[in-house]
Amino acid sequence: MITLALSKGRIFDETLPLLAAAGIAVDPAIIESRKLILPTGDPGLRLIIVRATDVPTYVQYGAADIGVAGRDVLLEHGGEGLYQPVDLGIARCRLSVAAPVGFDYAAAVRRGSRLRVATKYVDCARQHFAAKGVHVDLIKLYGSMELAPLVGLADAIVDLVSTGSTLRANNLIEVEKIMNISSRLIVNQASMKTRSERLEPLIAAMAAAVAGEGVVAPAAGAAK
Ligand code: PRT
Ligand code: MG
Numbered sequence: 001m002i003t004l005a006l007s008k009g010r011i012f013d014e015t016l017p018l019l020a021a022a023g024i025a026v027d028p029a030i031i032e033s034r035k036l037i038l039p040t041g042d043p044g045l046r047l048i049i050v051r052a053t054d055v056p057t058y059v060q061y062g063a064a065d066i067g068v069a070g071r072d073v074l075l076e077h078g079g080e081g082l083y084q085p086v087d088l089g090i091a092r093c094r095l096s097v098a099a100p101v102g103f104d105y106a107a108a109v110r111r112g113s114r115l116r117v118a119t120k121y122v123d124c125a126r127q128h129f130a131a132k133g134v135h136v137d138l139i140k141l142y143g144s145m146e147l148a149p150l151v152g153l154a155d156a157i158v159d160l161v162s163t164g165s166t167l168r169a170n171n172l173i174e175v176e177k178i179m180n181i182s183s184r185l186i187v188n189q190a191s192m193k194t195r196s197e198r199l200e201p202l203i204a205a206m207a208a209a210v211a212g213e214g215v216v217a218p219a220a221g222a223a224k
Helices: 010-021 028-033 053-059 071-077 106-113 120-132 165-169 189-194 196-210 219-220
Strands: 002-006 037-039 045-049 066-070 084-101 115-118 135-138 158-162 172-188
Touching: 002 010, 002 053, 002 196, 010 028, 010 172, 010 196, 028 037, 028 071, 037 120, 053 066, 053 071, 053 084, 053 172, 066 071, 066 084, 066 135, 066 219, 071 120, 071 172, 084 196, 106 172, 115 120, 115 172, 120 135, 120 158, 135 172, 158 172, 172 189, 172 196, 189 196, 189 219
Parallel strands: 002 045, 002 066, 115 135, 115 158
Antiparallel strands: 037 045, 066 172, 084 158, 084 172
């Protein structure tokens, strides 16, 4: 049995069509069951539902053979014990610096001011500002970063942006893009060796689905 780790929400929703194109059916209604282990149309492949930030951990320790995780999550995790064979191109967004409308971020950077920056992505933010030579005090938050500048906790935030509507709703503006983000297929390095006859066709079928090559026959029986 091959175990694929997914998080609920956009990653689950955007992975299902790729699995379908790879010949693996999943009933989307099953997510409503609140079960954390879900069968698929392939009796050799099951899904487990975990928090987005926990996907690399499940795969690293081999509790799942394979998973789907955002580049943001993988950078913060470090990627230890994981192969990242396919960029699935799903759950796209960007990691950006945002600040209140009216805060002159560029001028503050030019002046060499010390900035207080709130973020969940402390490692990525630290690297970004260090590379630019900007002095920052990073404040780790676990959610609702957009609130921090509004109540004086920080001058700016580093957060994911997709449509930009969350920033707009909070009178914030994107002042710098750090990187583009999408989700990748990740594979446990030991599983890749010991279960390659099952994993390789599945990975190839997912890659073909991403490339828009449609149903790839081998995947149907691949994960037995
Ligand atoms: O939400 P939860 O706390 O359960 O967990 P999570 O936020 O880790 O999971 P989820 O499903 O929200 O995100 C999973 C992955 O989707 C992330 O790791 C990213 O790689 C990717 N992704 C793509 C996003 C977004 N787009 C996104 N817009 N993750 C989060 N957001 C948030 C962002 O943090 C901000 O609060 O949405 C808000 C901004 O969206 P816009 O459209 O208003 O710009
Ligand atoms: Mg979220």
